[in-house]
Amino acid sequence: MVVDVVLKPEISDPQGQAVLGALGRLGHGGVRSVRQGKHFVLEVDGTPDEAELKQIAETLLANPVIEDVELHLPTD
Amino acid sequence: MLTFPGSLDDVDAARAVRLAGGEPVALWHADHDLLDVDAVVLPGGFSYGDYLRAGAIAARAPLMQDVVARARQGMPVLGICNGFQVLCEAGLLPGALTRNSHLHFRNRDQVLVVERADTAWTADYRTGQRIVIPVKNGEGRYVGSTEDLDRLEGEGRVVVRYADGNPNGSSREIAGVTSENGRVVGLMPHPEHAVEDLTGPSTDGLGFFTSVLKAVVNA
Numbered sequence: 613m614v615v616d617v618v619l620k621p622e623i624s625d626p627q628g629q630a631v632l633g634a635l636g637r638l639g640h641g642g643v644r645s646v647r648q649g650k651h652f653v654l655e656v657d658g659t660p661d662e663a664e665l666k667q668i669a670e671t672l673l674a675n676p677v678i679e680d681v682e683l684h685l686p687t688d
Numbered sequence: 689m690l691t692f693p694g695s696l697d698d699v700d701a702a703r704a705v706r707l708a709g710g711e712p713v714a715l716w717h718a719d720h721d722l723l724d725v726d727a728v729v730l731p732g733g734f735s736y737g738d739y740l741r742a743g744a745i746a747a748r749a750p751l752m753q754d755v756v757a758r759a760r761q762g763m764p765v766l767g768i769c770n771g772f773q774v775l776c777e778a779g780l781l782p783g784a785l786t787r788n789s790h791l792h793f794r795n796r797d798q799v800l801v802v803e804r805a806d807t808a809w810t811a812d813y814r815t816g817q818r819i820v821i822p823v824k825n826g827e828g829r830y831v832g833s834t835e836d837l838d839r840l841e842g843e844g845r846v847v848v849r850y851a852d853g854n855p856n857g858s859s860r861e862i863a864g865v866t867s868e869n870g871r872v873v874g875l876m877p878h879p880e881h882a883v884e885d886l887t888g889p890s891t892d893g894l895g896f897f898t899s900v901l902k903a904v905v906n907a
Contacts, residue, residue: 619786622833622834623786623831624789624857626787626788626789626790626791626857627787627791630791672740672744672748673740675741675744675777675784677776677782677783677784677831677832677833677836678784678786678831678832
């Protein structure tokens with residue numbers, strides 16, 4: 613189970629902007645925008661409970677005031 | 689005075705309480721006992737190394753659950769810097785604090801304007817009073833959605849605002865906010881570092897600690 617956390621689009625991301633600036637200096641002027649986020653990999657016992665994982669993501673891994681979450685459940 | 693692993697300014701804040709005439713009581717994050725305290729200060733620092741998000745892990749510490757419950761009953765709580773981050777993460781105060789817009793850690797003496805002089809922590813100031821206290825943070829940019837910020841301003845819940853320059857890119861120069869009942873206050877600057885002429889730029893910070901003593905005596 614993987615959880616990706618990114619800042620909401622309306623929250624400015626100075627870290628992403630710093631990366632974008634560095635890319636420009638390295639000659640990658642074609643990159644238009646960079647948003648930096650967090651990537652969590654969770655291993656769970658048994659079958660993942662989607663509701664519980666959603667709760668984990670939304671109550672601890674992300675701050676819903678400023679961040680969005682994307683859940684990726686195993687697809688086997 | 690609630691100490692987490694990584695708290696830094698708990699000793700200074702305890703000293704400020706003592707100088708104001710109060711009796712500081714040391715509390716440890718992992719305990720489940722608020723003892724008999726009348727108010728709680730969450731000090732600055734880097735609780736849990738700022739892992740995950742600043743204040744995020746501390747906001748879920750055992751003793752914080754008691755602090756949240758008591759705060760909802762009206763106990764005064766002050767969050768300074770990292771403590772403000774903890775209060776936002778714990779849901780006691782609205783909004784969030786994130787990376788400074790310029791990405792630099794910023795420390796300097798900061799001018800603030802007091803906009804609410806009727807909270808448990810600011811009654812010893814005057815509305816519109818300019819005070820100078822140190823600010824020092826890397827993740828002090830106050831943010832929220834436009835609707836939330838409009839609501840906050842409409843309800844008059846901005847306690848202090850940065851003046852003469854915004855140190856971290858905070859939305860609308862917001863330096864500190866309060867709960868609906870005015871008992872919980874969080875701010876990024878450090879009043880506990882401005883309580884003595886010898887060590888601070890002013891003694892303007894002492895008012896936070898003298899205010900709350902009156903608030904708990906009158907309660």
